[in-house]
Amino acid sequence: MEKSIIFLCFFVVMTTFSCAQKADNDINTPTETNFSSELIVEDLEIPWGMVFLPDGSMLITEKSGKIIHFKDGEKIMINNVPEVYYRGQGGLMDIELHPDYASNGWLYLSYSSEEGSGSGGNTAIMRAKLNNNSLTNKELLYKASPNTTKGQHFGSRLEFDNNGYLYFSIGDRGSRDENPQNIRRNGGKIYRIHDDGRIPEDNPFVGTQGAVEAAYTYGNRNPQGMAKNPVTGAIWIHEHGPRGGDEINIVQKGVNYGWPVITYGINYSGTPITDITEKEGMEQPVYYWVPSIGPSGMTFVNSNKFPDWKGNLLVGSLAFQYLERLELEDNKVTYREKLMDGIGRVRNVRQGPDGLIYVAVEGKGIYRLSPNTSSN
Amino acid sequence: MEKSIIFLCFFVVMTTFSCAQKADNDINTPTETNFSSELIVEDLEIPWGMVFLPDGSMLITEKSGKIIHFKDGEKIMINNVPEVYYRGQGGLMDIELHPDYASNGWLYLSYSSEEGSGSGGNTAIMRAKLNNNSLTNKELLYKASPNTTKGQHFGSRLEFDNNGYLYFSIGDRGSRDENPQNIRRNGGKIYRIHDDGRIPEDNPFVGTQGAVEAAYTYGNRNPQGMAKNPVTGAIWIHEHGPRGGDEINIVQKGVNYGWPVITYGINYSGTPITDITEKEGMEQPVYYWVPSIGPSGMTFVNSNKFPDWKGNLLVGSLAFQYLERLELEDNKVTYREKLMDGIGRVRNVRQGPDGLIYVAVEGKGIYRLSPNTSSN
Ligand SMILES: [Ca+2]
Ligand SMILES: [Ca+2]
Numbered sequence: 001m002e003k004s005i006i007f008l009c010f011f012v013v014m015t016t017f018s019c020a021q022k023a024d025n026d027i028n029t030p031t032e033t034n035f036s037s038e039l040i041v042e043d044l045e046i047p048w049g050m051v052f053l054p055d056g057s058m059l060i061t062e063k064s065g066k067i068i069h070f071k072d073g074e075k076i077m078i079n080n081v082p083e084v085y086y087r088g089q090g091g092l093m094d095i096e097l098h099p100d101y102a103s104n105g106w107l108y109l110s111y112s113s114e115e116g117s118g119s120g121g122n123t124a125i126m127r128a129k130l131n132n133n134s135l136t137n138k139e140l141l142y143k144a145s146p147n148t149t150k151g152q153h154f155g156s157r158l159e160f161d162n163n164g165y166l167y168f169s170i171g172d173r174g175s176r177d178e179n180p181q182n183i184r185r186n187g188g189k190i191y192r193i194h195d196d197g198r199i200p201e202d203n204p205f206v207g208t209q210g211a212v213e214a215a216y217t218y219g220n221r222n223p224q225g226m227a228k229n230p231v232t233g234a235i236w237i238h239e240h241g242p243r244g245g246d247e248i249n250i251v252q253k254g255v256n257y258g259w260p261v262i263t264y265g266i267n268y269s270g271t272p273i274t275d276i277t278e279k280e281g282m283e284q285p286v287y288y289w290v291p292s293i294g295p296s297g298m299t300f301v302n303s304n305k306f307p308d309w310k311g312n313l314l315v316g317s318l319a320f321q322y323l324e325r326l327e328l329e330d331n332k333v334t335y336r337e338k339l340m341d342g343i344g345r346v347r348n349v350r351q352g353p354d355g356l357i358y359v360a361v362e363g364k365g366i367y368r369l370s371p372n373t374s375s376n
Numbered sequence: 377m378e379k380s381i382i383f384l385c386f387f388v389v390m391t392t393f394s395c396a397q398k399a400d401n402d403i404n405t406p407t408e409t410n411f412s413s414e415l416i417v418e419d420l421e422i423p424w425g426m427v428f429l430p431d432g433s434m435l436i437t438e439k440s441g442k443i444i445h446f447k448d449g450e451k452i453m454i455n456n457v458p459e460v461y462y463r464g465q466g467g468l469m470d471i472e473l474h475p476d477y478a479s480n481g482w483l484y485l486s487y488s489s490e491e492g493s494g495s496g497g498n499t500a501i502m503r504a505k506l507n508n509n510s511l512t513n514k515e516l517l518y519k520a521s522p523n524t525t526k527g528q529h530f531g532s533r534l535e536f537d538n539n540g541y542l543y544f545s546i547g548d549r550g551s552r553d554e555n556p557q558n559i560r561r562n563g564g565k566i567y568r569i570h571d572d573g574r575i576p577e578d579n580p581f582v583g584t585q586g587a588v589e590a591a592y593t594y595g596n597r598n599p600q601g602m603a604k605n606p607v608t609g610a611i612w613i614h615e616h617g618p619r620g621g622d623e624i625n626i627v628q629k630g631v632n633y634g635w636p637v638i639t640y641g642i643n644y645s646g647t648p649i650t651d652i653t654e655k656e657g658m659e660q661p662v663y664y665w666v667p668s669i670g671p672s673g674m675t676f677v678n679s680n681k682f683p684d685w686k687g688n689l690l691v692g693s694l695a696f697q698y699l700e701r702l703e704l705e706d707n708k709v710t711y712r713e714k715l716m717d718g719i720g721r722v723r724n725v726r727q728g729p730d731g732l733i734y735v736a737v738e739g740k741g742i743y744r745l746s747p748n749t750s751s752n
Contacts, residue, residue, distance in 0.1 A: 042455045042456070042510070043453070043455040043456060043457075064440075068453065073508075073509070074450075074452045074509055075452060075453040075455075075509070076450045076451060076452055076453075077419070077444065077451040077452075077453060079418045079419040079451075080418070080419060081419070132449075133449070133450055133451070134418070
């Protein structure tokens, strides 16, 4: 008992020290907040993705393999969801709507799947339509290979850009020395495809012998946040670092983000994981966290409901159980703030069509953040 | 490959032989049936309990710990369900309504729970009300002890009799030599309590030093079927045998049903498990199955929609994946029939308020059986 207390104290001291030494900004915890939160969807297990339908209702994915339609205060279960390989970090992950969903009805899912040969699973991307509380017209657009029984790093987030391309992430699947730096292998990459699964002709590795032509970037570790910058139209991601070294990156064609050759990750002992943090031909992150916050979910705020937050990034923290608000200037983080401290493992955050902020928390549900009217 | 085929043939021959030798009746598989089935609730995992609300909608328990309200073709998830110890055969099990549900709103659940001291879990009985898609007024009425990490034989079914007593089953929890024959221990018994959890003063072991006073019978193995006989008002159960020796029993005050001292169970080799199948002071079953069908769920038919089945018992088979219909005369089985052969693991069967038969099948959902109009 005494021994573990001593260890805990040591650990706290070390991380505080590391944070001051490695990160660009200390995080601030405001004593007063300009918003209030309400748990609007109760009793979720591991909510992963969420998206708003044209009528304002929500589709929510549960990692265990369920899609819930939250409408008029009821959680309606959707039938005919694809079978997921529910293991370790794998399961049903993100959900996204086609930019023209209102007219074409396509929705997109990322999930871990046993599809194809070999035991285990890997990340799959599907599109489908929602009819009568059931998925129909299911089309498998992409399935990473090979399958592996490793439970780590499936990714996976989905996002459309302004030109109608679909981006998705696949983590390194626990094979860091085989996958991320090899453009002939699926793991550790950001992908770009057409809305029907076709590979764009101008993808960077199209025509390269043996390359994964759907890939758009490489050297990524495990990206679980992806959001379109509403001002620039660029796709931003974040990715989990090994122990420390979580990164924010901007997705750029053919770029190598360096994992596992370069990283800002450190071991708990304080020693670096790699000898180098920079290398020619490998992109530096926009920002990195040391220690790891365990980032999941990300959104840009451009809502008039939160004028003080306009242009800010919101990122969920699994490890430290809060919502992080980052102010940016010229793609640099200038200020960080800890919101909803201790709320639980924050798995996702999105801005709703109503301009309010929705935060998915494991074991809890979905909170809606509204501005305090008194503070406006 | 060749070896396994030989083994399979051997097995089939053995079981057929055993069946003819041990069971009272061969089972018949009709070439034509007088009903049709429709999958009305899709995409369930392990549906366990089901009950009909006064408006004709259904509450369905999923073993994983969910309650689904199936209404107007939608599966609505109920919030605030008690946490279940989801392990092995444990999870959320049966659901039943108070006979006066329409006026008092009480519903009853059986589930495995970690409540109380000791690692592992044991069977719990709760009552609660349903308000606004959420369980409220939750009251824990009974919690078996001790907790154990063994995954076997939680039971558990619920049923009210005509006098308003609630009966529930707890299996032997994998400790056959400790629990069923010992009236001081919780496992391997049928219980009888008042609707609010109080123990009836005329329960058989009330006043016996150290006895489990809520118990009503003992020497049971793992009862997963319980139904009130609509003619006699008696509570009937069935229970899983060891390997062969599944039994149907009629619940009678203070009676010892013999497990594990007497059983008709046999080993696959054909040798009996116990030396004896009868003993003074131990009740003989109404019926027993050899080999085991793995019975789960049971109902008496008294519907005018199925005049040919009136007074019959319907029992689900997990092991052989069909619905068994048993004709009875003077509490003896006179005819057996295999319905829905190969449908999947049948977990439950009930007669609905509409007189139709509802059958819950694992990995499928709930089928509704309707009589063929042409055959009437
Ligand atoms: Ca990097
Ligand atoms: Ca018996």
